[in-house]
Amino acid sequence: MITVNNLSKTYRIVRPREGRFSALKSLVHPEYIERRAVDGIHFSIKDGEIVGYIGQNGAGKSTTIKMLSGILVPTSGEVYVDGLIPHRDRKEHLHNIGVVFGQKTSLWWDVPVIDSLHILKKMYRVEDERFQKNLALFTELLDLGNFLNQPVRQLSLGQRVRADLAAALMHDPKILFLDEPTIGVDVVAKERLRKFILEINRERGVSVLLTTHDVVDMEKLVNRVIVIHGGRLIYDGAIHGLRERYGRQRRMELQFENEPPDLTLPGVDTERMEDGGLAVMFDQNAYTVDEMLSHIRKTGSTIRDIIIQKADIEQIVRDIYQEGGRDV
C-alpha cells in the first residue's frame, strides 16, 4: 500500500544574521542554511495496518506525512502510495487518501459542518447514495448530530476533530493520515475517536498512519510503531517488542528524611522532583533494585518513602532517543 525508499527532505531556511542592518541584509542577500528534516528513511505499510509514527517535536513526522499526502515534494528518494507517486499524480492520489491535522481544521472556518460536507461531496464527486450512507454512519458513530448545522468556528476542539474525521472519510479513502488527532482533546472524546478509528479500520479496511504523543493511543490503537528521531528511522516493529527491549527500565521515586543525596552512577539518570524528592532512572540489566538501594544508603541519606515504577512508552521512547537507536 505504502512504500517509502530512502526518503529525504531538506529545507532551505534563511540564516538569521546579526549586527547592523541585519534585517535589510537578509532581505537583499539572504544566506541559506540547509536543514535535513527527513533523512533517508525506509518503511512500508500493508493494507489494513494501523501504524503509529512517533517521535519528538521536530523529528520529521509532519514532513513525512506531507510528502505521503503529496503536498510536499521529496528532495530525494521514493514514495509510492497505492501505486501512485503522491506529488506527481496529485489529483488521483488525493482521492485515495484522507488527512486530518489535529492542530488545524481542513473545513471551511465559517461554513456550517453539513455544508462543508456537501461541498466536499461535490469536490470529490461522491454519489448521492454513498454520501447519505456515510453521513448517516459517521453522524451516528461520531455523534455529529447536535452540531451539524453550526459553523466550524463555533465548535469545541473535540467536536471539530470529529467533524474533520468525518470530512476526511466522506469520499471513502483507502488510507487515512492522522497527524496528532487526539491532541488537546479530553479523555472521553479521545476514547470515542479511538473507537471510531478502530471501527473504520476493521469495517472498511482503511489503513491508518497516525502520529501521536499519547501513550494510550499507541497502546490501544496501534499494532506497529515506527520511531523517527532527528529525521532518521530508529525503530520499526511491534509495540510489544519495544516494551520487551526496553521494559526493564525502572523509575524509583524517593523521599528522604534529610537532604537528598547527589547520586552519580554510570548509566543512571536522576531528577529532583517538585516535592523535594529524588527520581532515579536505571536499567535492571545494570543494577538490581537491591544494589541501587545500597548505593543510596551509602551516601548517608535516610529513605522515608519509595515508589518504583515500570517505564511507560513515553519513557521508553525517550530512552531510544537518548541511545540514538543503537542496536535497532
Added chain:
Amino acid sequence: MRTFPAFLKAQQRFAGLYRMDFLLKLLYGMLAMYGVRSLWVVLYAQDPAIVGRSLPSMITYAMLAVALDIIFYPSALDAAPQNYISEQVRTGRIDTDLLRPMDLQIQLLSRNVGAAIFSALWLVLPAWLLGVLLLGMELPPDIYYGVGFLVSAMLSFLILFSLNFLLGMVCFATVNIGQITMAYSGMITILSGKLIPNWLYPEWMQTLIRFLPFRCIFETPLNIYTAAVTGRQIPKGLLLQTIWAAVLFGMGHLLWKGMHRRLTVQGG
C-alpha cells in the same frame, strides 16, 4: 465550479443562522441607496451642468452602483478570495487547501459566486425593487440594454474576483496585506466609477483611467443600464471587459501555479 451550488446553500443557511445580521445588511443597502440618491438630488439642485446628465439617469447610476457593490463584496462568509487567502496563510491552514482535488482559484471562484448569487437574490433584488417603485430609479430602455447590463455585470464580477485573487497572491509574499488592501480599495473606490462617475474627472485623469481595468468594474455595466452608451458601443464595452477578465484571471492562474510549486517544493 461544481461546488458553487453547495456554497450558495451554505450561504443561505448562514443567513438563516444570523438573521439579525442579514436584516441589518438589507437595511444598510436600502439606506445607502437612499443616501446617494439624496446626495445627487442636492448636487443637481445646485447646478445641473456639474452632473452632466438628467437627474433620473444620475440617481439610477448612483443607486445601482450601491447595489452592485453589495453583490461584489459579500461579507457574510469569508468569500472574498484575498481575505480567505490571507487568513489561511496567517493561520498556516493553507496546507489543507493543497489537499483538495480542486484548483484553489476555481474553488475560491465557486465560493465567491455562491455568495454573490445569494446577495443578488436576497439583498439586492428587494432593494432594487424598492428603488424602482419608490425612489425613482429608472429601468433600462429595452431588453437589449437589460441583457447587456447583466452580461456586463457578470464580467465585472470576474474582473474584480481576478484582481482580488491577485491581491491574495501578494499576500503569500508579504503575509500582511493590510496596507496594500487599503491602497487597493481606495483605487477601486476612486477609479472604478462606483462613487464618483469618471466623466466628472479632469481630462488627464480620464485618460489614465482608460488604461486601467478598474472602470470596467462599475462604469461599464452602469453606463449600459442607464443607456449612457449607444447600442453599438455595448459589444465594444463587453469585449474590453472580456479581455481584462481573461488577462487578469490568467495572471492569477500563473502566479498561483508558481506559488503552488514553491509551497510544495520548499514547504512554504
